[in-house]
Amino acid sequence: MSNYQAVGLTREEYMKIIDYIGREPNLLELNMYGVMWSEHCSYKHSRPLFKHFPTSGEKVLQGPGENAGIVDIGDNLAIVMKIESHNHPSAIEPYQGAATGVGGIIRDIFAMGARPIALLNSLRFGEIEKYDRVKYLLEGVVEGIAGYGNCIGIPTVGGEVYFNKSYNGNPLVNAMCVGVIEHDKIHRGNASGVGNSIMYVGAATGRDGIGGASFASVELTEESEEKRSAVQVGDPFMEKLLLEACLELLDTGSIIGIQDLGAAGLTSACCETATRGEGGMEIDVLKVPRREKGMLPVEVMISESQERMLVIVEKGREEEVEKIVEKWGLHAVVIGKVTDNGRLVVKEGDGIVADLPAESLDSSGAPKYYRDYEIPDYYREAKKFRPEDITEPKNYNDTLTSLLKSPNIASKEWIYRQYDHMVRTNTVIKPGSDAAVLRIRGTKKAIALTTDCNSRYCYLDPREGSKIAVLEAARNIICSGGRPLAITDGLNFGNPEKPDRYWQFRESIIGISEACRELDTPVISGNVSFYNETDTQAIYPTPIIGMVGVIDDVEKTCSMDFKAVGDIILQIGETKPEIGGSEYLSAIHNMETGEIPFVNIAREIKAHKAILESIDRGLLESAHDISEGGIAVGLAECCMGKGIGARVNLETSLRSDFELFSESQSRFLVAIKPENLQKVIDIFTEFKVPFKPVGETSGDSLNININNKEIINLPITKMEALWRGAIECLIQ
Amino acid sequence: MKFGIVVFPGSNCDIDCYHALRDSLNQDVDYIWHDTEGLKEYDCIILPGGFSYGDYLRCGAVAPFSKVMDEIRVHAEKGKLLVGICNGFQILTEMGLLPGALVRNKNLKFICNTVPLKVENIDTPFTNRCDLGQVINIPIAHGEGNYVVEKDELAKMKENRQILFTYQENPNGSVLDIAGICNEGKNVLGMMPHPERACEELLGNREGRLVFESIISFLEGGWKSE
Amino acid sequence: MKAKVYVTLKKSIADPQGNAIGKALNKIGYDNVEDVRIGKLIETELGEVTKETAEKQLKEMCEKLLANTVIEQYSFEVLG
Amino acid sequence: MKAKVYVTLKKSIADPQGNAIGKALNKIGYDNVEDVRIGKLIETELGEVTKETAEKQLKEMCEKLLANTVIEQYSFEVLG
């Protein structure tokens, strides 16, 4: 194998390097290109498609391209957010893989100058009923997320977990962090002002995760098990100190730029800050604090040791920086300075060991690929499915309880109990409702946060499925009383060099873009993770949508559980026989096929407006979107929060199972006090949103009639025991 | 009347205590940096929750060596009020100011939940505004809240009525369902649950105020032992 | 001077983690495993000190920080 | 048959916990302490088995459960 292949580059890419620098690169330089031009750092397969995304808007203060995106919420405040994947590290060492994923995304947020206030996570695992390995991964990942987030003292307020065979060999672990910032405190990763100092703060550099970046860009094979020592270990205590020290530093005005050391370590941090600033930088690897003796320059330059930051400091103010950092028990050292010749120069003492045009390393210099795409056969095949062909269940009580304890619908309490979701006492709506709500201290405002993606839909129809992911996120925000503002996207896909996978990816981006444009929720940041596949199977396309919404008055929030008996329940939206891709079809009939539900975004937005206005006027007792498992599961979820039952009659011409478990889009369940009913009806009528009263809250069981004939009658306590206990039961 | 909240590297709930006392209970309150020399006079000092020094090796093991802690020990020895919440409780046992120790939860998991506590003794500065046997709902958030203590010590504690709060449904395996205790002198409180997280209607729970209101009422001299 | 410190829970203190591991071992087929207790092994390098000093320091370090003698016991070896 | 298992982090793996405790020891006056690494000591009772079986079992148990060989290494002693 030639040198360039060893660092994951092709012959063409190698020739391109020679073109850039006019000579053969030395080994250090080659490795720097290797990590920077890896998919993970360069986005070479994905960036060309990003042009579809709407990324700007009145409220967008920072779109994609920085450490994190920023969106305005008024009162001189803004929300900073980003999502990031740590799939491959978590597959190998679930605890540390997940923990360092959380640590990395937190650094992205405070690198912008923001205080991180919330964490979310989106997880995908294989068939938990079948494999002990899946249980091991789930336990380890959840403990890793908890271990890091709890220790650093940032509440983990939400997320999602799904199980599907497509993740058997390749779990997904995406972590999202959200911060707040005052407009005038926004910092960017710029190295500008010739002569300014580059300082290094945080943990010492070891041989952690060497090759991690290119490692993250190849398919998982037996061989990657061998590279196990590439595992990095997280130190949340160190990060807490780093976080406090950095935020204090930023307040002094001595900091020109700040950048976390993530994938590709110093190499990436140096060339990114250099190209965003004046364009040049010179550093000395001997000055970099090390954990191990005898490290080579290349090891120092590409190490992915955790909990490290670069700060670019105004010349002459280095001591001030050292003092603050020392107060937090850390050290800051000058490792180089800003230049203006556009070059990234790496020295080892007096000798120059690498000298490259900074821009050529960066994504602007990296190659870009448009791949061929091809519609896979399964896509057309799936559309041939006819719902009428499945047999109708005989006992609907059994069907509903089976659904409630199926791992995708079961309560995720076993998971979020392990996360401190209350620390910092801002969590107004805790995990377990549609979106989490956090107040913004010192204002009347709150924000609503959620992550969503139904990857079965995205597999069966990547474009429409991805639209639905955005809309589902918006529904969760709306049901909490929030106005959707912006999204961050975590795009998890298979190998983009395969035409069918690239098609999935392209379709998905187009779908997300369309939905975001219509909802006016620009894409402000995101992450791409490719090569999520094993020899036998790719994951379902999983474009995770992290969304933030704003609530102007924190007193006007809403949650999904029924609050009292005697309230009227309205169904918003219409039920059609849409069974393709549903949880019902999968969990009960063991089929993942069909045409996924249809969605009309413009029409749905009217429902959003009507619901928001009703919440704003204090007319709704609860609101919940109808998603996986249809109206039957939706009703059960509303009942189980506070143990309040419901008596419902559905007038319909559909088959009972279609009526109960259809996943038709744009539907909600809201509960209303009888005296407010007319006002709510007026609002929905005005917005021309279809609705129908379906029953009322009552007693301690869920009774569902279809055309006045009872087909479901279940005590809440029974449903709840199964639903709450299911995940724990599967693990033991 | 003045409250002080010690801030260790790795404290997380320092801010929560501060807001609860200042914003919800209108008290005068300062942060005390762990490195402080020459501690001012405080009526009540709080060691907050979190992961001081990362909670590495053992929870709360390193914090007792912080500079300010010698003076805090003196504060307690003078009979003034000292409260340890969660990590603070762990620190107090590490310092020997409270008996016993806190080990891994029985299920080996971190648990974040709101749980019912029973008030076992109301003749203390920390519980005088409660009713005996009253049940209050307070959040817990810990991985190592399983209280253990030697038998003889436990017998002494019972006799002295040092057990102040017990869990209604034991979440972590604590001996005798213990959630909170005080020292013999009844001026040092340690509890795993977080009353500071339950002081506001907006967060859906105000029952934690009872602990702080008891302290305030004691300090105001309004409390009389029965 | 290298040293190893062993910190274990006192017999009278329950060890939930040890119990769980014991059960897990039974479950995966080692039914002969009767009792598992988990302790800590702390390896340290004390620099250039005499064996005597090392032992004195280790004892102090254990009493002060490395062990919580309310629930734990300790022992150590100086490896030279 | 009693046995002791020692599980420690591989050399190449960072040990934040050990670092923090090393620093704390320096701070309380032991400035000669240069390096601290924290591992696990697992004590177990294997019942009536031969030494050979015990060793075979211990190796398996370490590989399967007691050590996470991605980041940890192990050794053990059978005490008889």
Ligand SMILES: Nc1ncnc2c1ncn2[C@@H]1O[C@H](COP(=O)(O)OP(=O)(O)O)[C@@H](O)[C@H]1O
């Ligand atoms: N991995 C997780 N971490 C934290 N909270 C989670 C996680 N998974 C699910 N939750 C919480 O459980 C609740 C239900 O999740 P989900 O069924 O995905 O909701 P929805 O269908 O409304 O998106 C939400 O409050 C969610 O935030």
Ligand SMILES: [Mg+2]
């Ligand atoms: Mg929802």
